[in-house]
Amino acid sequence: MAADGFDLPTLHRMMIxxxxxxxxxxxxxxxxxxxxxxxxxxxxxxxxEAPALVAADARIGTFFGMIRSEAxxxxxxxxxxxxxxxxxxxxxxxxxxxxxxxxxxxxxDGVEVSAASERVNGAGDHLELSLATLCLLENAVEAGARSIxxxxxxxxxxxxxxxxxDDGPGLGDAADRAFEHFFSTKPGHLGLGLPMAKxxxxxxGGSVALHAVADGxxxxxxxxxxxxx
Amino acid sequence: MNVLLxxxxxxxxxxxxxxxxxxxxxxxxxxxxxxxRDHLRDDYxxxxxxxHLPDGDGTRLIPEIRAVxxxxxxxxxxxxxxxxxxADLVVAKHCPPSEVVARAEAVLAARRAGA
Numbered sequence: 281m282a283a284d285g286f287d288l289p290t291l292h293r294m295m296i297x298x299x300x301x302x303x304x305x306x307x308x309x310x311x312x313x314x315x316x317x318x319x320x321x322x323x324x325x326x327x328x329e330a331p332a333l334v335a336a337d338a339r340i341g342t343f344f345g346m347i348r349s350e351a352x353x354x355x356x357x358x359x360x361x362x363x364x365x366x367x368x369x370x371x372x373x374x375x376x377x378x379x380x381x382x383x384x385x386x387x388x389d390g391v392e393v394s395a396a397s398e399r400v401n402g403a404g405d406h407l408e409l410s411l412a413t414l415c416l417l418e419n420a421v422e423a424g425a426r427s428i429x430x431x432x433x434x435x436x437x438x439x440x441x442x443x444x445x446d447d448g449p450g451l452g453d454a455a456d457r458a459f460e461h462f463f464s465t466k467p468g469h470l471g472l473g474l475p476m477a478k479x480x481x482x483x484x485g486g487s488v489a490l491h492a493v494a495d496g497x498x499x500x501x502x503x504x505x506x507x508x509x
Numbered sequence: 510m511n512v513l514l515x516x517x518x519x520x521x522x523x524x525x526x527x528x529x530x531x532x533x534x535x536x537x538x539x540x541x542x543x544x545x546r547d548h549l550r551d552d553y554x555x556x557x558x559x560x561h562l563p564d565g566d567g568t569r570l571i572p573e574i575r576a577v578x579x580x581x582x583x584x585x586x587x588x589x590x591x592x593x594x595x596a597d598l599v600v601a602k603h604c605p606p607s608e609v610v611a612r613a614e615a616v617l618a619a620r621r622a623g624a
Contacts, residue, residue: 306588309602310602312603313521313525314518314524314525317606318524318527321527321528351603355601355602359588
């Protein structure tokens with residue numbers, strides 16, 4: 281359990297909500313910014329091209345101002361009121377990260393999950409990296425993999441890797457949309473697992489990438505810095 | 510001022526760009542990291558980059574812009590908390606274009622004064 285009292289299932293539920301609402305907030309901010317800018321453009325045009333009209337009815341100026349002020353107020357309403365600060369990075373035993381993720385994976389009968397690790401530490405947050413790994417495992421299960429192998433190892437340079445290698449159907453035609461929020465090729469799926477894994481890896485100073493495996497399947501890789509220095 | 514505007518939202522590009530052009534600036538538009546890379550060597554003095562782009566973080570473009578346009582002011586537009594992005598300015602999405610330009614011009618003036 282993390283120092284702030286969360287366990288992995290709790291963090292998972294929180295991150296789903298956080299990820300979904302952050303996308304909605306981003307898209308709404310875009311819309312409100314466009315409304316605000318469009319109103320300002322129109323106001324300048326009207327004041328320039330039809331000053332008599334503006335002078336004849338004070339409500340014109342008032343309403344243009346109201347569009348901008350209401351848009352600003354709406355932006356303030358959708359501000360992230362419960363932000364989750366980026367945890368202080370620590371040296372994390374990635375073998376334990378993988379073990380926790382595998383321990384929380386719900387797998388259908390017949391799906392084998394194995395792990396092989398060299399003892400390697402990465403920089404980040406144990407719970408968030410466990411959840412990122414769990415998201416990749418769940419993605420493999422949902423893709424129809426029957427065998428999933430997880431590896432922790434050092435990478436070239438001063439990095440560490442967590443690799444989730446599956447024998448599923450592979451990346452497919454929509455590979456370039458894999459990290460898009462709410463995108464899924466599987467009916468009934470929310471499409472937030474891979475974006476969540478990416479965000480969690482980013483928060484630890486790392487990254488996530490998907491690679492095709494030669495015989496089919498996917499190798500999903502979380503790359504992390506080795507040191508907190 | 511020539512402005513490279515990178516945002517995947519068409520309405521944002523249209524309205525933000527219209528206000529910039531109304532103020533006499535020239536706008537070069539791009540809707541993604543990939544599209545922006547086609548314009549990195551264009552002539553611009555200000556780059557306004559959305560953080561969330563469909564093919565990656567806008568922060569990826571920052572070192573690439575610096576490499577080819579070291580004198581350009583780089584503004585990252587986002588509603589998120591962004592630490593150490595490498596941009597010259599981080600502004601909220603609803604910041605008026607005129608204010609973005611004014612703050613960029615202040616950065617340029619400060620650079621000239623420090624040179």
